[in-house]
Amino acid sequence: MTGNWAGNVTFGAGVVHQPHSVDELCSIVASASQTGRNVHATGSRHSFSTVADVTAGGDLVSMVGLDRVLAVDHDAMTVTVEAGIRYGELAAALQVAGLALHNLPSLPHITVAGAVATATHGSGDHNGNLATAVRAIDLVLADGTLVHIGPGDPRLPGAVVNLGALGVVVRLTLAVEPTFDVAQTLYRDVPFDAGVEALDELMGAAYSVSLFTDYQRDVFDQVWWKGRVGVDGVAPPRLLGAAPALEALHPVAGVSAESCTEQLGVAGAWADRLPHFRLGFEPSSGDELQSEYFVARSDGAAALRSVRELSAELAPLIRVSEVRSVAADGLWLSTAHGRDTLALHFTWVNDHARVMAFLPMLESALAPFAARPHWGKLTALPPSTIRERTPMWSDFASLRQTLDPSGTFLNPYVSRLL
Ligand SMILES: Cc1cc2nc3c(=O)[nH]c(=O)nc-3n(C[C@H](O)[C@H](O)[C@H](O)COP(=O)(O)OP(=O)(O)OC[C@H]3O[C@@H](n4cnc5c(N)ncnc54)[C@H](O)[C@@H]3O)c2cc1C
Structure with missing residues (x-):
């Protein structure tokens, strides 16, 4: 294991552990910290940011062996x-x-x-x-x-x-x-303006709704309607005038839908419908980078219109963009902390330098909405801006100091934010 799933981060670990018991993990952590080495845990390494990396020469602990x-x-x-x-x-x-x-x-x-x-x-x-x-x-x-x-x-x-x-x-x-059961119906080509004007209606049309667009045409190319059986009723025959897809689709145009969860309104278990991708396949397009920004739901329509202004600049860089809603919560570092949220996700082509060069333009367009970046995806926002947009950051910093006064679990990503 040398880096993350996307290949854009090479881990700086001196040693990588994969413990199979809590006792083994405890002694790995204790012996690393006694000798002054940093430690950081990784999961399945699907983050695009360096959040899962460890300080150079430190001990990276893969937790995938503890999975019961x-x-x-x-x-x-x-x-x-x-x-x-x-x-x-x-x-x-x-x-x-x-x-x-x-x-x-x-x-x-x-x-x-x-x-x-x-x-x-x-x-x-x-x-x-x-x-x-x-x-x-x-x-x-x-x-x-x-x-x-x-x-x-x-x-x-x-x-x-x-x-x-x-x-x-x-x-x-x-x-x-x-x-519970979920039935997934996809709609094609919901007009962008109509969708943005009726954003609340669209996002509230089912238990879980995702809008996909590549900003190349003035449409949401696909709307994924995931209705909860017994609650949402049947999928409507039209959604803002758009008809249901008659074949299974992948969110990225031209990619086979084989890796996607079952569609076409066939009801099935939540576990097999709420994700877009199936476990046995490579998720998404597999050759990509990602960013995502979170704005207050009340700013969602204006934020989408601002992003559309950048269509020409987005065109060479974007594979697809997904819009989702998230309910407000009280978790300190949650990107939905204190506000019902609209999440604006971007799947980029796999060109790190060009994506990073473009992000400041996108982030300026979203600045009026105090957009928060996804911790696990790419951003060019300076740490001071991220802190300002994270209302409970200083409480988190105090909690971190209390639980880890020696800074054993700090990595460059977190240190920069502190
Ligand atoms: C194809 C694709 C699709 C995605 N879809 C979504 C999506 O639908 N919604 C969304 O919000 N995000 C999505 N993401 C982003 C992804 O969900 C996050 O980056 C997530 O954190 C990855 O989890 P992971 O297990 O790979 O963790 P990693 O990337 O390995 O680690 C993430 C963070 O968790 C910490 N961590 C991991 N395990 C432990 C542990 N045991 N103890 C302490 N800290 C730990 C790491 O230190 C790091 O800070 C997607 C990513 C990809 C590649």
Whole structure:
């Protein structure tokens, strides 16, 4: 393991560990910190930013070997898992137990600890990001001891979205609910202006809605309507005048839909419909970079119009852009902290230098909306701007100082922000 999934980050680790027990992990962390080496955990390495990297020469700890479901509590309606379990495997286990998570991201390949550490989200007006399901978290601190942060602990809202900077998460307890079915219908070519004008209607049309456009034509090329069976009713025959697709589609034009979850209105388990991509396949187009920005839902229409002004500049760089909604929450580093949110995602061509050169233009267009960047994706925003747009940053910095006074879990990404 030398870098991240996309290949744009080469890790600076002196040594990479993959523990298979909590005891083994505790002694790895304790012995590294005793000799003054930095430690940082990685999940499935799907972040595009350097958030998962370790300070040069430090110890990188891959958590993918700790991937079991530990307990399902039908009374408390929770599941406790090891940090390195992937959402796809957790979802399958929950489905067997007649249970569900409230939402899933576009790909089921990422680990639970890695996803919640960056506030990874799916879509849905009433769906918080994945971190909002966390009810308790267990961390290994620099001296190799474990700390449990559970319900009612005032540190919990600060510890969940943690950028790997508080310690190594070994276990998480997540809220679950009874299983439910979802039917996925795609609509083609919703006119851009009509969609933006009726943004609330569009995003609220089902349990989870995603809009896709490459800003090349004045349309949302695809609208993914994920209706909850028994709640949302059947997919409407037309959505803002657009007709349902008659064949399965991939969000990126010209890419086979083989890797995508089942569409065409066929109902099935939440676990097999809420993600866009199937676990057994390479997610997305596999040769790409990504950025994402979060604006207040009330600014969503204006933000989309501002991005459209950049169509000519976007054209050579973009594979596709996705628009999703996320419910407000109280987690300190959540990108939806304190505001119902519209998420503007960009899948870029795999050209790091050109993408990074373009981002300041996009970020200027989104500046009037105080857009927050995704912690796990590419941004050119200066640390001072990111801090300003993260209302609870200084509380997080204090919590980090308390839990990790030696700075063992700092990496260049977090140090720069501090
Ligand atoms: C194809 C593709 C599609 C994506 N789709 C979405 C999407 O739908 N929604 C969205 O919001 N994002 C999406 N992302 C971004 C992705 O969800 C995030 O970057 C996520 O954090 C990746 O999880 P991971 O397991 O790969 O973690 P990594 O990238 O390995 O790590 C991310 C962070 O988690 C920390 N971490 C990992 N494990 C631990 C642990 N055990 N203890 C402490 N810290 C830990 C790391 O230190 C790092 O700070 C996508 C990425 C790709 C490549």
